[in-house]
Amino acid sequence: xxxxxxxxxWKMNKTAEEALSLVSEIDNMVKDEVSGEVAVVVAPPFPxxxxxxxxxxxxxxxxxxxxxxxxHESGAYTGEVSAAxxxxxxxxxxxxxxxxxxxxxxxxxxxxxxxMKATIAHGMKPIFCCGEPLEERDADRHFEYVGKQLHDSxxxxxxEEFDQVVIAYEPIWAIGTGRTASxxxxxxxxxxIREQLSRMFDAEAAYNCSILYGGSCxxxxxxxxxxxxxxxxxxxxxxxxxxxxxxxxxxxx
Ligand code: 13P
Numbered sequence: 604x605x606x607x608x609x610x611x612x613w614k615m616n617k618t619a620e621e622a623l624s625l626v627s628e629i630d631n632m633v634k635d636e637v638s639g640e641v642a643v644v645v646a647p648p649f650p651x652x653x654x655x656x657x658x659x660x661x662x663x664x665x666x667x668x669x670x671x672x673x674x675h676e677s678g679a680y681t682g683e684v685s686a687a688x689x690x691x692x693x694x695x696x697x698x699x700x701x702x703x704x705x706x707x708x709x710x711x712x713x714x715x716x717x718x719m720k721a722t723i724a725h726g727m728k729p730i731f732c733c734g735e736p737l738e739e740r741d742a743d744r745h746f747e748y749v750g751k752q753l754h755d756s757x758x759x760x761x762x763e764e765f766d767q768v769v770i771a772y773e774p775i776w777a778i779g780t781g782r783t784a785s786x787x788x789x790x791x792x793x794x795x796i797r798e799q800l801s802r803m804f805d806a807e808a809a810y811n812c813s814i815l816y817g818g819s820c821x822x823x824x825x826x827x828x829x830x831x832x833x834x835x836x837x838x839x840x841x842x843x844x845x846x847x848x849x850x851x852x853x854x855x856x
Contacts, residue, residue, distance in 0.1 A: 606813045608769060608836040609853045610644035610668060610730060611843025612698060622651040626658050628846035633664050633853065641836070641856050644668045644696050644730075645843075649684055656693040668696035668730065671704060674717035686725035697722045698838075700732045700756065702775045712755035719760065723767045730769045730815070730838065731756065733796070737776035745774075749792065750799050758803050765804045770796060770814045771838040777818025779840060786827045786834075789816045793833035822848050825855035 617625060626645055633643050646668035647655045659665035673683035689697065699722065700715040710718075719729045733752040735745040749772070757765070772792050777784050784792075793814045801809035816828050817838030828834055836856060842848040 605811050605835050607639070607641045607856050608644060608813050608815055609641060609849075609856060610646060610696070610698075610771075610815065610836070610838050611849050612646045612668075612670060612701070612817075612838055612840050613648060613843060614670070614703070614840060615648060616844055617647065617651070619651055619654065622647050622655055623658065625844065625846060626655045629849055630659055630662055630665060632846055632850040634662060636850060637664060637853055639856065641853060642666055643853055646670050646696070646698055652689070652694060653692040660693070666695045667693055668698060669694050670698050670701070672697045672699070672718050672722055674714055674721055676721070686721040686727065690725045690727060694727055696728045696730050696769070698732065698771075699729045700752075702732065702734055702773060702778065712752070715756040716759055719756065719768070720764070723760075723764050728767045728769055730771050732771045732773050732817070732838070734773040734775055734778075734818070740774065740776065745792070746795050749796065753796065753799050754803070757800075760804075762804050762808055765800075765808055765812075768812065770800075770812060771817050772796060772814060773817035773838060775818075779819070781819050783819040783821075783824050783828070784816070786831050789828055789834055790831035793831065797833055820852060822851035822855065825852045829856045 644666045656667040669689045673685050699718045704710045722729045733749050735748040739748040813835040815836045815838045816834050820837045821842045
């Protein structure tokens with residue numbers, strides 16, 4: 604069975620106090636209102652992982668994610684955070700290859716592959732992000748572009764490693780812009796992604812892989828997006844910073 608996942612990527616927002624108050628609101632609302640089979644994932648900034656993780660520990664629907672990880676095991680890498688460190692504070696998922704990290708931090712396909720290897724080796728699940736910029740979509744090259752992103756970072760994983768991977772399709776033109784992909788655009792791309800995965804790995808693993816949609820997903824459009832056959836949940840930015848909106852998105856699944 605394919606797992607339904609709604610993940611909140613807080614990006615570089617909130618202070619320690621604000622983070623705790625947001626997650627406790629989400630935790631309470633999820634306990635009270637969310638009944639179905641869905642994994643709710645929160646990805647706060649690094650300094651708040653431990654405190655946020657402690658707060659959600661007793662709620663089996665809630666899971667902790669990091670927004671990034673070092674590709675290196677340990678050592679002289681000032682400012683970096685290793686997979687072992689994340690694992691030691693209860694992190695279960697790691698967002699890898701977000702377009703903001705590819706763009707502002709120049710993370711390339713090979714580095715992302717190494718980050719995935721490190722994440723999986725330490726018993727966590729990568730949420731691998733892919734998605735095209737507007738000019739690629741306008742030129743009708745979006746399938747090719749996303750296919751290459753998948754191939755360049757994932758194809759060296761074994762079938763066993765791939766079993767741990769979650770994919771997030773986030774068209775760059777939809778991130779933080781208020782311009783969501785239509786449910787048809789999302790479905791077409793998710794179906795294409797699944798087909799590419801089935802060429803790289805075994806078909807059953809590709810079928811079981813959760814593929815999330817991200818990009819201006821909110822309580823108004825989530826239900827329509829999540830109703831598509833190959834959309835298994837969402838990676839939510841702006842709307843994950845408000846407990847009411849985030850819970851309403853979760854309830855749309
Ligand atoms: P928005 O939901 O703010 O568009 O952000 C999406 C995103 O980048 C999640 O990782």
